[in-house]
Amino acid sequence: MGKAIFFNIPAHGHTNPTLALVRELIDQGEEVLYYSFPDLKEKIEETGATYMPYSIERLEDTNYTEEQLKYFPIVFRVCIESTATMLEFLLNEVDREKPDYIIHDSLATWGKYVGQIKQIPTICSTTTFPFHESFLNMPKEFFNLILQFARGDLKHLVKALSIQHRLCKKYNIKKPPLLDALASKEKLNIVYTAAEFTPNGDVFDDTYCFAGPSISDRGEGEKVTLPISEKPVVYISLGSIFGENKKFYEDCFHAFKDIEATFVLSLGNKMKETDFSFVPENFILYDFVNQIDLLQKVDIFVTHGGMNSAQEGLYFKVPLILYPQQQEQEMIAQQVERLGCGIHLKECNSDTLKQSLLKLLNNEEYKQRSEEFGTLLQEKGGYKRAAVEIMSFYKQKV
Template sequence: MSHVLFINVFGYGHINPTVSIVGELLDRGEKVTYVAGEEFKDKIEHMGARFIGYKNFDELGFNNGEISPAEIEPQLMEISRVYVEIIETVFNIKDNFDYIIYDSLFFLGAEIARVLKIPAISSDSTFAVNDKTNYMSEFFAKFGPVIMGLTSRPDFLSTINYLRDKYGIIVPDLFSIHKLKSDINIIYTSRYFQICGESFDDSYKFVGPSISDRKEKPESTLIYKDKSKLIYISLGTIFNKSVEFYESCFKAFGSMDVKIIMSVGMNIDISSFKNVPNNFIIRNYVPQLEILKYADLFITHGGMNSTNEGLYYSVPLIVIPHFFDQPVVAYRVAELGAGIVIEKDKVSPEILKESVNRIFSNKAYKENSEKIGKSLRGSGGYKKGVDEIFALKDSKKTTGNLIYI
């Protein structure tokens, strides 16, 4: 039995792909210590892992998908605060670890591995990145001057020096974090769906979505098909406060011969919706994987986790991206002919309805989503991911050192 240190950051889109990985590690006899935001305590402990929490990021201003350069600096300082807290938490754990798995956005994970002299495994909840696929380039182009100013601030430099002097952690150049890789990198999509998939070497393990039975049974009214088509609508756990968007859906689809299941998240009072069409079922939460098994179309924000899950079940997509990697994910869906992209500022009942009719009238969208789905299902999933982790562990040829590519 080996002891695994698992570090995760941000929200459900980063946590959910790892749940089945952790479950499989535990089933194979590994001991797992999972470090994540306090709100995930029950979810992680339910699997049987030891959980150590920290105060997770605030909302970070992402709800409307827009952050100005003036607003980003406090957000970045909040991120740095949490990263320091994570490092202090890890080095205060008295146990010894045999290897570390860390979310790729917690780029200091490989540094922790180097200091502890253990193998490093990156858990990539979105596309893998290199010079050809750097989806963060637009972010750095927009916020580069702010980031440069931040990294030269005395308090930020003091933090960097603190991490170096107390823990031996060397903070890398923030503009080069897309060049970092670990001993292996677990990517939760297929090499076919990955942008420029052929440009990644064998240390990148494209295992597909981490799909397992979540033992969530949908109520019969959700999956009963009393209309010709079933459309599932969800904007994920961050961008789910868009009441105006949901009302546009009422106008777009209320008169269509389709059944609509709309998941609006826990932050919206469903009773506040007025004049809901009869063909709509609105819930704060639904078992997404179960609904996607029956859906004919998925309208999504384009988070990688949701996109992978929809395509895993060969469901065509309408993608309304908001921020960060979502426009890149949406672009890839459209490039491979599995869906349509609508810019969030151009959403209207007319465009929504026209887009749905295009997908339902052109069988190529379904055929292309099936092609991607086949590649995702054939990538091996969480069991393949753990196979790769064990192969690394057993090889004893790596040292967990940070590598630049």
């Protein structure tokens, strides 16, 4: 059977959707060497893959704040500088391991360069929205992109382009277009959502496999035992990165304290129940829950709208209330609202939270739309379909 190298970045959100896919490839007889960072070693090895460390302990320029890393020029510079630092090491690794094909995250720029230099079939794993040049014809998206360039500081873009030019010249490879840093398009692109959920989803060609969410129980977090009751169950989480938001949680307490429902609140690892002077009786607080398990038991999901959380909620047919924390999550919230599967909070306070929850509880149309779209996502095939596409792709290249 085949041998794959998987290059990813140090982010749980970019890793989690790939784990079931990697396990499926291995179950089909493939060997997978997965390059990542120490914090993710354990969950990678649980798939049966071989964890492989990079030659650096972290990506370059990690002095940037989370706020700065929201902007494209800075992300592009971090990725291309990391590529320049690691490229010789990775080329030697590939010479030693002789993989049949490479899979790389859309932000793991080094995977694309290694594939081009060594002329190995290369596949892009996209855990966010795929990017297409037609997006620049959409006025709002074009404005947002310009805003990212301006706020991200053009000096980072200039530096990144200089490094990119030097690498392409050194290795005699074609310089990719600038927008490829956002899209990282390959001859096969695995996307963990549906085209129907993607902005301008009809513009993507058949090199894109919209496999739908890659859902598997990763065994993370505590399984929630809910009280036996006819009351609706509402799950609230801002995810692991944005969990330190005391005001949001207190707004939830104030908004929902008198509503006849059970509220399960996952605080993440940045706050504790003791941080609050008052917690309503209809709330159950956890540090970290098993989200895949819980979403199969709840009626509404209040979320920051990260791609993985939103896809998991939609997959299990749960209407969403979305409180985005950054630009990509704004786009996700807009798509959920467009589909009629939830409400995008453009302003978040106790009043808007309460009004949104009551609207979802009292309007069956949201539940019906969520049922329909969840069925569509489940029928996409998920990680099993992605594995079939990958194996078919590289065998055609042999």
